[in-house]
Amino acid sequence: MSAKILSAQTLYDKLWDAHVVREDDNGTVLLYIDRQLVHEVTSPQAFEGLRLANRRPWRAGANIATTDHNVPTTGLEKGITDPVAKLQVETLGKNCVEFGIQEFGMGDVRQGIVHVMGPEQGATLPGMTVVCGDSHTSTHGAFGALAHGIGTSEVEHVMATQCLIQKKSKNMKVEVAGTLQSGVTAKDVVLAIIGEIGTAGGTGYAIEFAGEAIRSLSIEGRMTVCNMAIEAGARSGMIAVDDKTIEYFKGRPFSPTGEHWIKAVAAWKSLHSDEGAKFDREICLDGSAIKPQVTWGTSPEMVVAIDARVPDPANETDPVKQEGMKNALVYMGLEANTPITEIKIDKTFIGSCTNSRIEDLRAAAEVAKGRKVAANVKLALVVPGSGLVKAQAEKEGLDKIFVEAGFEWREPGCSMCLAMNADRLEEGERCASTSNRNFEGRQGKGGRTHLVSPDMAAAAAIAGHFISIDDLSSSSQKGK
Amino acid sequence: MKKFTTFDGLVAPLDRANVDTDAIIPKQFLKSIKRAGFGPNLFDEWRYLDIGQPDADNGGRPLNTDFVLNQARYQGASVLLARDNFGCGSSREHAPWALEDYGFRVIIAPSFADIFFNNCFKNGLLPIVLDEAVVASLFKKVESQVGYRLNVNLEKQLITTPDGKEIGFNVDVFRQYCLINGLDDIGLTLGHVDEIKAYEARRSVEAPWLFS
DSSP states (O other), X not given: OHHHHHSOOOHHHXXXXXXXXXXXXXXXEEEEOSEEEEOTTTSHHHHHHHHHTTOOOSOGGGEEEEOOSSOOSSOGGGOOOOHHHXXXXXXXXXHHHHHTOEEEOTTOTTOBOHHHHHHHHTOSOTTOEEEESSGGGGGGGGGTOEEEEOOHHHHHHHHHHSEEEEOOOEEEEXXXXXXXXXXXXXXXXXXXXXXXXXXXXXXXXXXXXXXXXXXXXXXXXXXXXXXXXXXXXXXXEEOOOOHHHHHHHTTOTTSOOXXXXXXXXXXXXXXXXXXXXXXXEXXXXXXXXXOOEEXXXXXXXXXXXXXXXXXXXXXXXXXXXXXXXXXXXXHHTOOTTOBGGGOBOSEEEEOTTXXXXXXXXXXXXXXXXXXXXXXXXXXXXXXXXXXXXXXXXXXXXXXXXXXXHTOXXXXXXXXXXXXXXXXXXXXXXXXXXXXXXXXXXXXXXXXXXXXXXXHHHHHHHHHSBOOOHHHHHHSTTTTO | XXXXXXXXXXXXXXXXXXXXXXXXXXXXXXXXXXXXXXGGGTTHHHHBSSOXXXXXXXXXXXXXXXXXXXXXXXXXXXXXXXXXXXXBSOOOTHHHHHHHHHTOXXXXXXXXXXXXXXXXXXXXXXXXXXXXXHHHHHHHHHHHSTTOEEEEETTTTEEEOTXXXXXXOOOOHHHHHHHHHTOOHXXXXXGGHHHXXXXXXXXXXXXXXXXX
């Protein structure tokens, strides 16, 4: 133990060590969980498990629930019309009452996507272990928390014991050096990272994102980066605490106050990797070389810059990869070597736990302002991440900008990121989406997803095809 | 949880990398509040030509006859042979539930996504990691030999091929123990109540804001 304390530690090592309840000889650890976020899709079977075993939550107050995956984003006065979805949402409500868990349900202004709601409320904090039955729980690593997605059996396990049975991951550092070019966002950074290391590049690792370009990002931008750590294969991504982090959590509803705040801030300031800490793998990217990114295929690693062309499988030497590229081109209805800017879209989706926070909406509105959605774009959706994000956006008049430009302004939820509600792509439709997964069928069977930043999604909606912000500005579309 | 000791089963090959959990069980089936019954919708978008609906009868749906699991020779398969990064994406445990409900007990691949890998063990499903070259040779065997079966011995961590060749594999000791004995994790963890309470007592002094 003493040797451990003396040697230089990574941020992950520190977070891990602070939460070890017990360790077996074989390295299996009982890890204490400070916060569990609960939503309607991955919790009903966990609650049922508790009921069947006659168990109660170990610490009901460590759990916080909201509805997000299934909620409609329009016509809320009608309630949920899909009876299967309705039952699931109602089941969460009943379970939360039965087990004494606080829920922000539909109609509560605090309701929203779990990963937007948690930090917004200060319910997820630096230094915490955070879990949720959702793979994008990695989002909360943005402020120096150890956060990852779990399955439903583990949701039940955490409810019943406040712990998880875990093996420690390896340490990986992804450094993004240099200054980002103007117009390059957190989304472009993380897509570029995934393009570099691949969707399995982080498997078995906890990734710490570091470097000047990462430090330059806002807390919301850092959430976008950590959100997609899972798309690089890593269950958790994290970023060291700095002054921005502490500033972000000041005065949030669940944030500590008074003496506790002072004590917490002092502890949070140690949440960074020590000088000389050892990583099992280190990657370095030149941030100044990153351009706005657009995915072209059916895996987030199939990504290129806006000024590039769709890759040609003929240039791939690995036969399994080559086959994957060919399948992806067929599914996406694309020809190799097509310039990305010539790809026309049918729909735009601005939202999801990756990009539905106020800064994302501001960025998209800035592009949309005074412009009109192109005639070939059938639907341009803006779905705020939470009721509070929506209220803030409306206070700033962003809703009006979007509506005037021809976007639809919706109610908060996961929406077309995974299309569990009515918001989805039809067979063959192509979408510029700020979400996180371009898998086959993700946004609807046969739907074709291109992952982009909010700026690029808004620009594509205006132009009707992918376009760089510079080209959009120099075209005559403004004010048309 | 079902115990897993030794298992002998027909192998089906799913020859594509990065099979994600959205493909394993599409989103509309996640609306269920039950844990069983996902098998008929396993790989729904690949398996059927129409769009599947939760709680609907799948009996009369048009099948995609090109899809491997619809081929006569792979009916009754219980060992799935897959490629790299199997189970990536969403953490939905509905994916292992669907695989298990369909009848799979073993999945063999060169690599798995972490969350999926972990979820398998909670459901009596054994994910086995083998070298890429070994997996590639198994793909060749399965495709060339109708009725190709594998025997899996979890205790000895050994796969035996029909021609008697043995392939070793590694499983984490704790997971192996739980799977062989069909143990409930929660019950095991609750055997350490005193240690959890001692941790909380210590931690609530160090970091009181986490307990207020």
